[in-house]
Amino acid sequence: MNLALLGGAVLNGLVTGMLYALMGVGLSLILGLLNIPNFAHGVLYAIGAYVLVSASKAFGFLGGAVAALAVVAVLGALIEWGGVRRLYRVHPDYILLLTFGLSLILTEAIILVWGPVGITFQPPALLAGAVDLGVTTYPKYRLLVMVVTGALVLACYLFVTRTRWGAIIRAGIEDKDMAAALGINIRRVFTLTFAAGTGLAGLGGALMAPVRGLLPTMGLDILPFAFVVVVLGGLGSLPGAILAGLLVGVVQSLMTAIWAPGADASVFALMTLGIIARPQGLLGQR
Amino acid sequence: MLEGRRGAVVRVALLLAAIVVLPLVVRPVVASEIWIFSIAAMALNLIFGYTGMLSFGQATFFGLAAYTAGLLMIHWQAPLLVVLAAGTLVGALAAALIGYVCIQRVGVYFIMLTFGFNQMFYFIAYKWTSLTGGDDGLPGIPRPPLALGPLGIRLDTSVRYYVFVAAVFLLAFYAMKRVVDSPLGVIFQSIRENPGRAAAVGYDVKRYKWLAFTIAGGFTGLAGVLYSMMFGIVPLESISWIISGDIVFMVLIGGIGNLYGPLLGAAAFKWLSETVSIVWERWPLILGVALVLVVLFLRGGLVEAFARLREATAGRGAEA
Amino acid sequence: MKNVSRRRFLATTAAGTALLRAPALATAQAAELVMLGIWPFTGPFADVGPLLDRGMRLAIEEWGNKVLGRPIKYITRDSETKASAATRRMEEAIDSEGVKIVVGPWSSGVALACTEVSKRRKVFYYFSGGTEDIAGKRCHRYAFNWAASPYTAMHVVIDNYMKLNPTHKRWYLFVNDYAFGWSVEKYTREAGQRYGIEFAADRMPLGTREYSGFVSKAAAFKPDVLCLLNAGQDVIVSIREAHNFGLAPKVAIVNSWGIGTEDFLQLDPKTRENLWVGTNAYYGANTPVAKKMTEMYQAKYNAPPGYAPCAAYGMTRLTLRAIEKAKSAEPADIVRALENWETQDWPGRVWVNPKTHQTVRDYFLLRCKKSDQMKHQFDFADIVAVSGQPLMPDTINECKDIGAL
């Protein structure tokens, strides 16, 4: 395991880790709110990537990424407003199954709109090619993705912990009824939080489109790992999700370098051990 | 549910009628699949419908038993009944081991644990290509004859295999009915309704949850073995969480907490994937829409739909 | 407790499904010959399905949609690149459409499941793919493999590549982890022994999109050649990633079992630099059947055919000619007509080995041209070598007994 390989593996781990963290933050917001995993999170990630590919034709890469965030956020708001909202008083399992049904619908919708064939998407010209970091050469676009997702994740963290809106969201997550009793329009907070969580997934998809290419079922590859991140990080804990995201990304990447067959299985072993040893997760309370 | 004698007799008669009619309505291969997945759906219903635990990892036991049966038949030419027993045992054993860990947690964590174990075994099966054939599945699985004493009944045609599967299903259905009609049935329901109170009246809730999970694992394993002999191959998909999702789907569409719900759910799901998929490749979209509608408006599934239908047609107050 | 009796509702279920069930049971007229093309319209090979469909349709149209005076009914099913879906759909087509001839599916793993069905249901089955098992360990009397044997193919690639680059002794392999990958890797290593090539390899699932980790590992090995033994979009992604990480074009890329034209269309000229491709079919082949097929295909789809359409066309054409030779469309008769048959077809001289049902034919090694050397937009590569030698020795072929009809 020479230095170049180790360097490469860690860098790759950080890129994937940042993506998992971004997905984890979005999922954690929703999970904290509804106390169930959003099974449609993966397909919303995929829709973000496809919207980027279409929108970037007209508005360029940046415009495409913003469009991805917006479209998926609106979609998330519709899902919460149209379906999830009716189930708050019902057993949470039914909200989970609603999102599972939606993931089926949206995956097929992608195939109907964009076709079943995988699309490869080139990063914008000025970001193509690799840069020599001394230890190893590394694609410029991936470095950008790492930095951008890092900034996004930090922004989310600060928003939730430092701003008034963030406090309202955390109150809603802590105790819906109490927050409503205090006069917070809890319905609007839920819709916006759900939209923010899904929007982050859409943006994650858009940023990863040039790295991983697009396939209608690309969401299914990422969803299990996003669950691991959220559960390991601790339900509803954003810092936990960020830490767990990076941890899972690097572990998976290092395992790929050391013993590739065991890479994926090891991530789930990590989650299972995590739940048993420390149920509330690395930084969670509940 | 303690019910009157008359209702039970009618239902069993209808079930036997369905077994006879089904292969005339759909292809024998699909009819067999309906009863195979009915067993798996009944098993999940025991955990989810009766005991209140939503498991998203039943494919773990379905797949493990299918692979076990396949390997026994390919490498040691094991006879049919041995394979059925072995698959059921492996399903139950795996469920006992995994179940013991999963029941330590409740709610979201329980769901995630069952999902996590499912993914773990999926990736192990994916990578252990020498044993499971990896992505290509484990092909070349024979259908050993059914040896009843001296006479060995061959099962090579799809109709003969249907009769065999239907027979095994009936035995499994009767066994599940006995479990549900036994004190276990009402104890599991009391745990679903109110685990705290179930403990306060003297039940070790974790032990009974574990028992439900293990029993369900055995039934799911049995279904896995029957599935492995269907097409002569154990596809990797049989241990993927997609199958777990399908089984959850069947139980919900059919109607949870009721012995006949999962059968209706399995029939509806398999019929959709058979007839509609030829007409429209995007048939899973219909599944998604059906699930969303059930979750939002008809949480009792088909069973509730028919009950409402009958009430509407039978006019008000016709029944108690 | 509402004593709900369910007499009516189970009856309504049974009646309801009776109305809507699958198209009528096999009442196809005896005259009509039903041919099934089972192709991947979804899953990792979703982009190849339509191309295969074109190839088969082209051959049937060339025959005026009938053979021995009987109209041909060409139906397709989606294999979803999944063994379970393919077997269920194949069995359904046999039951409800009376299919006797099956061509496809494309993925070697799925083929191993389909060949089981064809054996059990005794239907004629033609497959084209990289796994050696169809004409090897899992051979049976009703199944044939159209593509060159991986033994021959890998020898053609390595022998001719080493002739031009004798110093390239360090090869790094990307192997898709399923039946196809295992076969081509086994014979790449076997063919490379003679030249003392040092191999290192990584296995990844078909459909992998994240190649960065593997490219970093390859770079650390300091290889002379990055040898791609993967398939579908994996080929495109790994070639691009090799360029992104600065590994290529300094290091040569050899895609030993490639599909050629369709991949070249997706890669821009810069990423085709120093790219070598071994393939079962290149439209540049100068044999009568190849030229005619390329004209027909280009006229219809204004692009030359790659390996996929040529394979579907070649298999269907050979099957139709075998039916005419046998004067019968019964699977057993087609099998006998094909066995030990030597003839001129796609891509040239073709011989069907009666003992293993392997179609022995030429295999191509191409080298991509630099963009300034290209005479026209589709002039992607030079044919470095075309050969059907060396044949796989019977001693190491695992098809010991082809079995009875």
Place this chain on the structure above:
Amino acid sequence: MKDGGILRTEGLTRDFGALRAVNAVGLEVRAGTLHSVIGPNGSGKTTLFNLISGEIPPTGGRVWFEGRDVTGLPSHRLPHLGLARCFQRTNVFPKLSVYENVWVAAFSRRRPGALGFVRRTTEFAEVDAEARRIVDEVGLTHKVAARAETLSHGQQRALEVGLTLASSPRLVLLDEPTQGLAPEATQQMTRLVQSLAGRYTILLIEHKMRIVMSISDRISVMAFGELIAEGTPDEVRENRVVQRAYLGGRR
């Protein structure tokens, strides 16, 4: 039973973070008696019940039941030792029928063994008889087949007591059985509790002083998590400390 005390606690304590909900309570209940525990809201009565019944583990102190140390035993073990409790907030099986509610509680005390789970529920005649007897005793005969969630509040409180009796206990912990009941239903419930007095030892939490004073053999008074007085109804009525605790003003 050492000195006639069916239940004895010593220094029983429970902290919730900084709050000491129960502070070193030493309680003794004599067999066959109806022993009430009274005290203002938040005085730790229900927490005391939860500590005794194993609902929550104590921070300190010991609990003996029939001379046996049951401190910290999980709640599902106690019914089998003869101690059963009912809850302040109705805690039944909503979707099961009244009959099934009581049946499942009655069945838990039987030692079925492995084979026991093979026979149908309808084949346990003695459990069926026991269940029907209890349903009659708590006055829900006319509602035997109704789902628990369809019962009125009063009927659910009766079912709550029924579930407790179904464990055929020797010591019954009743946590405000008359809570939230209309006067007429309170009358009924009080008569029911009195009818139990002879056959079971009862530890009762009750707010309505008129009922406590009329049916209790002994009364323990709690305030701020501590036992401040104990004695016969008359002794407690005269006790100045109790009056001050009830009439306000800190001790």
